[in-house]
Amino acid sequence: MSTSIPAPAAASTDALPRTRLDYIPLLLAPALALIALPLIGSFPTWVTLTIAGLAMGMIIFIIASGLTLVFGLMDILNFGHGVFIALGAFLATTVLGSMADWTASESLWRNLLAVLPAMVVAMGVAGAVGLAFERIIIKPVYGQHLKQILITMGGMIVGEELIKVIWGPQQIPLPLPGGFKGAILLGEAAVEKYRLIAVVIGLAVFASMFWVLARTKLGLLIRAGVQDREMVESLGYRIERLFVGVFVAGSALAGLGGVMWGLYQQNVVPQMGAQVNVLIFIVIIIGGLGSTGGCFIGALLMGLLANYSGFLAPKVALFSNIGLMVCILLWRPQGLYPVAKR
Amino acid sequence: MSAPLLTLEGVHTHIGAYHILHGVDLVVPRGELTMLLGRNGAGKTTTLRTIMGLWKASTGRVTFDGRDITAAQTPAIAQAGVAYVPENMGIFADLTVSENMVLAARGAKSAEAIDAKRLDWIFSLFPALKKFWLHPAGLLSGGQKQMLAVARAIVEPRALLLIDEPSKGLAPSIIQNMIVAFRELKGTDTTILLVEQNFNFARQLGDSVAVMDDGRIVHSGAMAELAEDEDLQQKLLGLSLAAHQ
Numbered sequence: 001m002s003t004s005i006p007a008p009a010a011a012s013t014d015a016l017p018r019t020r021l022d023y024i025p026l027l028l029a030p031a032l033a034l035i036a037l038p039l040i041g042s043f044p045t046w047v048t049l050t051i052a053g054l055a056m057g058m059i060i061f062i063i064a065s066g067l068t069l070v071f072g073l074m075d076i077l078n079f080g081h082g083v084f085i086a087l088g089a090f091l092a093t094t095v096l097g098s099m100a101d102w103t104a105s106e107s108l109w110r111n112l113l114a115v116l117p118a119m120v121v122a123m124g125v126a127g128a129v130g131l132a133f134e135r136i137i138i139k140p141v142y143g144q145h146l147k148q149i150l151i152t153m154g155g156m157i158v159g160e161e162l163i164k165v166i167w168g169p170q171q172i173p174l175p176l177p178g179g180f181k182g183a184i185l186l187g188e189a190a191v192e193k194y195r196l197i198a199v200v201i202g203l204a205v206f207a208s209m210f211w212v213l214a215r216t217k218l219g220l221l222i223r224a225g226v227q228d229r230e231m232v233e234s235l236g237y238r239i240e241r242l243f244v245g246v247f248v249a250g251s252a253l254a255g256l257g258g259v260m261w262g263l264y265q266q267n268v269v270p271q272m273g274a275q276v277n278v279l280i281f282i283v284i285i286i287g288g289l290g291s292t293g294g295c296f297i298g299a300l301l302m303g304l305l306a307n308y309s310g311f312l313a314p315k316v317a318l319f320s321n322i323g324l325m326v327c328i329l330l331w332r333p334q335g336l337y338p339v340a341k342r
Numbered sequence: 343m344s345a346p347l348l349t350l351e352g353v354h355t356h357i358g359a360y361h362i363l364h365g366v367d368l369v370v371p372r373g374e375l376t377m378l379l380g381r382n383g384a385g386k387t388t389t390l391r392t393i394m395g396l397w398k399a400s401t402g403r404v405t406f407d408g409r410d411i412t413a414a415q416t417p418a419i420a421q422a423g424v425a426y427v428p429e430n431m432g433i434f435a436d437l438t439v440s441e442n443m444v445l446a447a448r449g450a451k452s453a454e455a456i457d458a459k460r461l462d463w464i465f466s467l468f469p470a471l472k473k474f475w476l477h478p479a480g481l482l483s484g485g486q487k488q489m490l491a492v493a494r495a496i497v498e499p500r501a502l503l504l505i506d507e508p509s510k511g512l513a514p515s516i517i518q519n520m521i522v523a524f525r526e527l528k529g530t531d532t533t534i535l536l537v538e539q540n541f542n543f544a545r546q547l548g549d550s551v552a553v554m555d556d557g558r559i560v561h562s563g564a565m566a567e568l569a570e571d572e573d574l575q576q577k578l579l580g581l582s583l584a585a586h587q
Contacts, residue, residue: 217444217451224434224445231432234394235494236420236448339436 025336029300036308047189049307055195057303058202059264061296063257064280065209066250072226072290072339074243076138077145080152081280082273083159084130084251088122088258089268090163093172095121103177111177115259122255130251134244156273163270171269174262198260205253206296213292222246226290226339282321286328288335297336298328345408347372347502347533348393353402355385355392362388364557365402370502375524375534377544377565379579380554386537387429389554390504393535394426395419407501421448423501429510429537431491435480439471439490442479446494456497464493467523485516492520496527503527503534509543521546541579545569553578 033050040046067081095118096103102114137155141147176194183190213219225232225239232239261276262268283302287294305324309317316323328336348370355363363385370376378386391397393404395416404412411419420426434442440453443461450456453475465472468489474482479490488508495503508524509517517540524547527534538544544551548565561568561578568574 220437220441220445224437224441227434227436228432230396230416231428231434232445233416234396234420234426234428234432235446236417238415238417 022337025294025297028336029297029304032301032304032308036304036312039312040308044187044189045311047186048191049311050304051189051191051195051199053304053307054300055192055198055202055303056264056306057300058198058206059257059260060276060279060283060302061202061299062205062260063254063276064283064295064299065205065292066246066253067280068284068287068290068292068295069222069226069246070250071284073222073229073246075143075229076152076247077148078138078152079149079277080133080137080155080159081250081254082275082277083156083163084126084254084273085258085261085276086160086163086268086270086273087129088126088255089174089262089272090167090172090258090270091122091125091255092118092259092262093167093174093268096174096177103175106178108179111179114177115180115263119256119259122259123252124255126255126258127248127252130248130254131244133251134247138247156277160270160273167270169270171267173267175266176263180263194263198264201260205256209292218242279321282325286325286335288332288337288339290339291335291337294335294337344372346370347407348535349403349405350389350393351403351405353389353392353404354400355388355397356400357388357397362557363392363399366392366554366557366559368552368559369562370533370535371550372533373531374549375528375536375547377548377551378535378537378554379539379541379544379551381580382539384554385557386554387506388557390426390428390506390535390537393419393504394424425495425500425503427491427495427503427505427508429506431487433479433482433487433490435478437479438476439479439482440475442490442494443471443497447497449498460497460499464496467526468493468519485512485519488512488516488520489523492523496532499532501533503532503536505534506537507539508536509538509540517543541575 033046036049037043037046040049063085067078070076070078070081096114099114099117102110105111133155137151138148141151180194180197183192184196185191211219213223221232221237221239221242225242229239258272261272265272279302283298284295286298286301287296301324302321305320306317309320332338346369348368350366350368353363353366354361366385366389368378368389378389380386388397392399393406393411395411395414395418399412402412403410406419406422406424409422411422414422434445437445443456444450444453447456470482470486471489471493474486479487482490492505492508495505508520512520521543524534524536528547528549536544536547545565551561551563551565551568552559553561553568555578561574568578
């Protein structure tokens with residue numbers, strides 16, 4: 001039997017508008033970095049700030065990517081997302097605290113063997129709590145945005161209080177493991193080891209998400225569901241199961257992000273979820289609600305801008321995130337990569 | 343005569359506070375193309391959506407292949423063998439033509455896994471889909487999108503196709519292509535329930551016909567009878583075939 005799958009044909013573009021890659025948003029982060037170079041003046045300092053900005057951006061992306069998928073696919077405004085971040089961070093204090101010998105070691109491998117279980121536990125518990133959160137709190141308010149905002153904010157307040165009950169209301173230190181501390185020299189630039197690790201983990205998460213979304217049928221279903229849920233159901237797929245799966249995955253990613261954010265800040269407080277919530281909502285609005293690629297670019301822009309402005313004009317850094325969002329929305333009111341929805 | 347594939351008995355559907363279907367009784371014979379005609383707002387689209395489970399019937403009974411599907415969920419209805427082409431075509435604009443087809447072929451994980459013979463047949467019906475296979479579906483013309491919507495519905499064998507106004511907004515030449523494609527589909531013993539406002543289109547394809555008005559079936563019978571009876575057309579649809587030619 002002859003194969004019927006057509007190969008890409010150059011001639012086939014004749015009667016169709018050309019597919020244009022919308023590359024301008026891809027250039028924003030490199031452009032921002034290039035603009036910052038002469039302003040900073042010192043190349044090593046610029047490298048240090050750039051790596052720090054990318055690390056911060058990657059962590060924010062990990063936290064925000066689940067939320068943007070949940071909004072895109074399920075049309076749910078989950079203001080309770082922050083509680084999974086805090087939960088992940090607090091679980092890390094418990095797991096890493098119980099493995100003090102491993103974290104105190106200067107061996108990077110022993111440190112990784114301590115951090116890895118902390119990440120796995122954080123993702124597992126945050127995912128499980130996410131499942132209960134979706135079934136009990138969110139499911140009754142599908143399709144009702146105002147109620148979603150109210151009930152998920154309420155859920156976050158309850159979550160925060162439960163964290164206080166379990167871990168106490170005070171700030172808990174979350175020191176970096178011994179092997180994660182310090183910096184390595186790239187030429188004359190000192191780059192903190194943990195930030196490099198954060199960049200690597202962030203890229204791995206992004207690559208995994210990209211692969212799942214672009215190369216698997218599950219990803220195809222998620223992308224289709226973001227555009228038209230009803231049609232996906234009409235094709236015979238139980239989208240509610242997909243919803244729950246994506247919500248659990250998003251919560252687990254928030255748990256992972258919480259571990260990384262806690263280690264980045266080196267301390268955790270019960271209110272950290274609410275604090276980070278603002279950042280991640282800015283990121284997903286900048287990226288275009290529902291867009292993973294847009295979320296990635298938005299997170300990188302936010303991380304880079306926060307670090308550059310913190311160095312160049314600390315007072316400006318206080319509102320750099322809001323300023324970034326205003327500029328992007330004035331240019332593209334629906335974000336960098338708006339998702340086509342019915 | 344074999345039992346009908348689909349029957350609706352006294353189906354009422356409410357959408358919010360609005361009572362749209364007022365006791366629809368409809369029989370769709372197996373292996374035939376049944377046209378569902380009626381003026382705007384008569385309840386044709388609501389009938390299809392109710393069959394598909396997208397809106398639930400408040401009362402009444404929908405039976406498909408001997409099985410009560412009144413309360414079934416949409417995915418279960420689709421898995422039972424009902425394919426739906428909505429009025430807006432339901433194309434995933436950001437996905438390629440190929441990806442749209444892979445989604446519709448529930449058994450296929452990739453384009454390579456779609457039944458090659460069937461795909462060849464679909465390409466023979468709608469050559470544009472082969473040409474634009476790897477292009478985003480959102481870039482297709484209205485007619486090509488409609489072809490893709492129908493192709494998705496037939497990429498795997500389905501017992502019943504529900505198709506909502508396939509000729510809407512299409513150029514006459516494209517409509518003629520669609521008629522040729524539906525004729526070929528009829529030859530495969532597929533049962534089709536097709537909502538249409540273009541009476542000329544309906545006349546060329548329909549084996550049987552049901553006419554709706556105000557949420558009820560007000561006439562059902564052979565398409566040939568209605569096509570020949572201008573008075574009946576005038577009475578039921580407010581038009582005559584001559585006006586559509």
